[in-house]
Amino acid sequence: MTDTSRRNFLKLTGTTMGAAMLPFLKAMPAHAQTGGTIVIVSGQTINSLDLHRTGTNRASYQVAVNCYDRLVSFGTKDAPGGGLSYDYDTIVPELAESWTISDDGLTMTFKIKSDATFWDGRKVTAADVKWSFDRAVSAGGFPTVQMKAGGLERPDQFEAVDDETFVITLDKPSKLTLPDLAVPVPFIINSEVAKANATEDDPWAMEYLHMTPAGSGAFQVVRWDQGQQLVYERNDAWVGGPLPSFERVIVREVPSPATRRALIERGDVQMSFNIPNKDAAELDAMDGVDVYSTPIENCIHCLCPNFNFEPFQDANVRKALAYAIPYEAIFQTAAYGRGAPMWGGEAEITDTAWPRKSPYMTDLAKAKEHMAASSFASGFEVPLSISLGLADWMEPTALLLQEAFGEIGIKTQIEKIPGANWRTAALVEKRLPLHLENFGGWLNTPDYYFFWAYKHGHLFNSSNYLNEEIETLVDSTLHIPMDDPAYAPNIKRMFEIAFEDLPRIPLWQPALNVAMNDAAGYEFWFHRQLDVRPLTTATS
Amino acid sequence: MAARSKMILGRVAQAIPVVMGVVVISFLLTRALPGDPAAYFAGPAADEASIAEIRETLGLDEPLFQQFFYYVGDLIRGDLGTSLTTGQAVLTDLGARLPASLELTLVALLLSCAIAIPLGVLAATRPGTWVDHLCRVLVTAGVSMPTFFTGILLIYIFYYLAGLAPSPLGRLDFIYLSPPHVTGFYLIDAALAGDWETWLGALKQLILPATTLALFTLAPIARMTRAAMLSALSSDFIRTARAAGLSDRKVLFGYAFRNALLPVVTTLGMVFSFTLGANVLVEKVFAWPGIGSYAVEALVVSDYAAVQGFVLAMALLFVALNLVIDIAYALIDPRIGLN
Structure with a gap:
């Protein structure tokens, strides 16, 4: 069997003999020399090739990453936990050759690479950029919200001055604008192709681009069988970055984690994307399989006591919770030690590092002291809500919490909410008295996290927390540069208030786990989707 | 032979009320499912406004009987709607x-x-x-x-x-x-x-x-x-x-x-x-x-069209x-x- 295994087969495909023998490869246009094929398995399903479309799921964002270009991208750095990671602090060109920002920070001028072309050979122009940005701010839903985070709200902010010059005018300067241009949303579409397929009802060609991407990116989709596979083929004329090593990338959907594990262990696939913590811990101990567990930037698994529930309005009760949590046991049981601990940090806040450890640790004596000092010394009952869609980490965590809270007189019943209702119950209606939550921000600054998770009424503030000082601090910090003299003191103050008031009790920072067998070059991205562009064979 | 085709036709005729019943029940049951598809598909960072926008796009802001008439009308034309989870027509x-x-x-x-x-x-x-x-x-x-x-x-x-x-x-x-x-x-x-x-x-x-x-x-x-x-x-x-x-x-x-x-x-x-x-x-x-x-x-x-199509x-x-x-x-x- 070893002679005919997939690994050997893939090695053969580089040679003409391998390609001539197999029907699928026969059907692909023949490319000579470099490259070959990489097969990747993932448990997620892709439901659209267009990120801007209503209802496009997260797994589909990878198409925006691999098939389209943005004006700019993030650089690369070494990741904690091995492998590479995107680098939030470095912005590098993708379709833009260079850019300038006016002194008042209100005008951004981008020069587009003169040799950049779409897949159909037409030159990428500033008009295409303008059309694509107009689409992102007009489409509604998530893309529009994400554009707004960078201060990009209306089509009149974008101007194509000439073929190669694109200008953005901002209402106010913001440190988030440039990074927001590097997230998957503002990708650049071949507007001529799109307009040719637009209709009166569908001016943004949502129906067409949903099935047929039209971009300038490193890969083209040559085949998409919904629910089964996505096949990428390299665009040799790509100018957005170094030419990818693989000529063809096959992403197969395999829902069962056990099957994915068997495939990666045997080496029949080269990469298994987003594997469970348990498999990551076990595969890591094996030879031949490389596991990358990257702590997800700006993401924390939290326990959230809701301020609408009377006992949690008492600061002593919230502190009692924070001291009663068996952090280490939860981290080992629910996360198999993958990720980073978020407890037992320094009491004094001296820097702006984020996510940061809370000053709390497991200390039952202190927890009981706080309970005794509260007005609920005799204890109370509260449901502890978890999402069935996230049961893999929420369920073991909830069980351990239930046991620990029992010891300080807080009786909890675990309430399991179906995945479809979770968002509505936890985030929209914000009606769960005590629950687990896992917000992660794409733009990696603490104030951005606070904006979504600590400001009153904002989506991820599922605790109904309201603190006037936090409101003003976030508003005044969100858009100022990180080297502004007010930035660091403001951030530190936010941390102090957050740890004192505890509307979110940090548990741990989760990790994104990826296993590779005979492949290398994996790079972690904040969007937690697969970027196939930097992948290489293990030997190269 | 004539007797056989008559029997088959009889059987098919008997199936018509069954299928009609299934159409009504599957429609009502999917609407009774807990969960809000609009909130779900609005994505991770959506606000109230964008959820409302999506609800409108999906036609979920219409009264129930109106939605049912649209559904039956589409059904007669052979259109089972579009699945949100897969992004494809349910028929496909x-x-x-x-x-x-x-x-x-x-x-x-x-x-x-x-x-x-x-x-x-x-x-x-x-x-x-x-x-x-x-x-x-x-x-x-x-x-x-x-x-x-x-x-x-x-x-x-x-x-x-x-x-x-x-x-x-x-x-x-x-x-x-x-x-x-x-x-x-x-x-x-x-x-x-x-x-x-x-x-x-x-x-x-x-x-x-x-x-x-x-x-x-x-x-x-x-x-x-x-x-x-x-x-x-x-x-x-x-x-x-x-x-x-x-x-x-x-x-x-x-x-x-x-x-x-x-x-x-x-x-x-x-x-x-x-x-x-x-x-x-x-x-x-x-x-x-x-x-x-x-x-x-x-x-x-709660992907209504897909569930109804399946049933x-x-x-x-x-x-x-x-x-x-x-x-x-x-x-x-x-x-x-x-x-």
Whole structure:
């Protein structure tokens, strides 16, 4: 069997003999020399090739990453936990050759690479950029919200001055604008192709681009069988970055984690994307399989006591919770030690590092002291809500919490909410008295996290927390540069208030786990989707 | 012949109120599902305004009866709507996934019958012997092991350890192109195209999942065959046949087996319809793009169009299946006339 295994087969495909023998490869246009094929398995399903479309799921964002270009991208750095990671602090060109920002920070001028072309050979122009940005701010839903985070709200902010010059005018300067241009949303579409397929009802060609991407990116989709596979083929004329090593990338959907594990262990696939913590811990101990567990930037698994529930309005009760949590046991049981601990940090806040450890640790004596000092010394009952869609980490965590809270007189019943209702119950209606939550921000600054998770009424503030000082601090910090003299003191103050008031009790920072067998070059991205562009064979 | 087509037409006519009922009930039931599809599909960072926007796009802000009229209107035009989970037209989804499930289920049932019916007959003719015990052990093991467990076990032994089975990657390994679409059954389509390499590839992918399902469906068929054969063999007409000096073979297959087939066919129909919807777990383990996992995923996110389409397709399939079974009855048992 070893002679005919997939690994050997893939090695053969580089040679003409391998390609001539197999029907699928026969059907692909023949490319000579470099490259070959990489097969990747993932448990997620892709439901659209267009990120801007209503209802496009997260797994589909990878198409925006691999098939389209943005004006700019993030650089690369070494990741904690091995492998590479995107680098939030470095912005590098993708379709833009260079850019300038006016002194008042209100005008951004981008020069587009003169040799950049779409897949159909037409030159990428500033008009295409303008059309694509107009689409992102007009489409509604998530893309529009994400554009707004960078201060990009209306089509009149974008101007194509000439073929190669694109200008953005901002209402106010913001440190988030440039990074927001590097997230998957503002990708650049071949507007001529799109307009040719637009209709009166569908001016943004949502129906067409949903099935047929039209971009300038490193890969083209040559085949998409919904629910089964996505096949990428390299665009040799790509100018957005170094030419990818693989000529063809096959992403197969395999829902069962056990099957994915068997495939990666045997080496029949080269990469298994987003594997469970348990498999990551076990595969890591094996030879031949490389596991990358990257702590997800700006993401924390939290326990959230809701301020609408009377006992949690008492600061002593919230502190009692924070001291009663068996952090280490939860981290080992629910996360198999993958990720980073978020407890037992320094009491004094001296820097702006984020996510940061809370000053709390497991200390039952202190927890009981706080309970005794509260007005609920005799204890109370509260449901502890978890999402069935996230049961893999929420369920073991909830069980351990239930046991620990029992010891300080807080009786909890675990309430399991179906995945479809979770968002509505936890985030929209914000009606769960005590629950687990896992917000992660794409733009990696603490104030951005606070904006979504600590400001009153904002989506991820599922605790109904309201603190006037936090409101003003976030508003005044969100858009100022990180080297502004007010930035660091403001951030530190936010941390102090957050740890004192505890509307979110940090548990741990989760990790994104990826296993590779005979492949290398994996790079972690904040969007937690697969970027196939930097992948290489293990030997190269 | 005229009598037969009349009967078939009668049956089809009887199905019309059933299908109408299914349309109403599936519509109401999906609306009764907890969860808000608009909030779900608005994505992770949506605010109130964008959720409302999406609700409007999906037509969910309209009153219920209005939505129902739109739905029925679309249905009459043959439009089942668009699934939010897969992003495709529901008709396209069903067209791609139903054949995948049917192919798997049919192959599994053929395999299951090929083992279960002879086993049941043997067990009935030799009650209390080792064949009977073997039948009992196999049947008990088959039902008591959940399909996902059998599936993973088979993968572990035949793929992971022995390396005999191909990668459990769905209907075809990635090195093959799917055959040109005619019926959607890869085995048939590949044979029609004369592409025997792909045919073999598709067959290889089928073996493990079909065995898994066959093991599970073995039990009812084998038990039913055994019981029906036992009661047939103990009846008066068999005694008469034996007394008349007919050969054992003639008695067994000519008289006993034919009579025993009726309950077996009924069971088969039930097992088939049950398996088609219930093989979700096998589909997940073998990455099989079937109808069961489609329906479950659609349910989880309250994807109305997909759930309704699935229920409707299954209802139509059941009507067709019952028709086929009725015709089979008439062929097996001359007492059940065609008129």
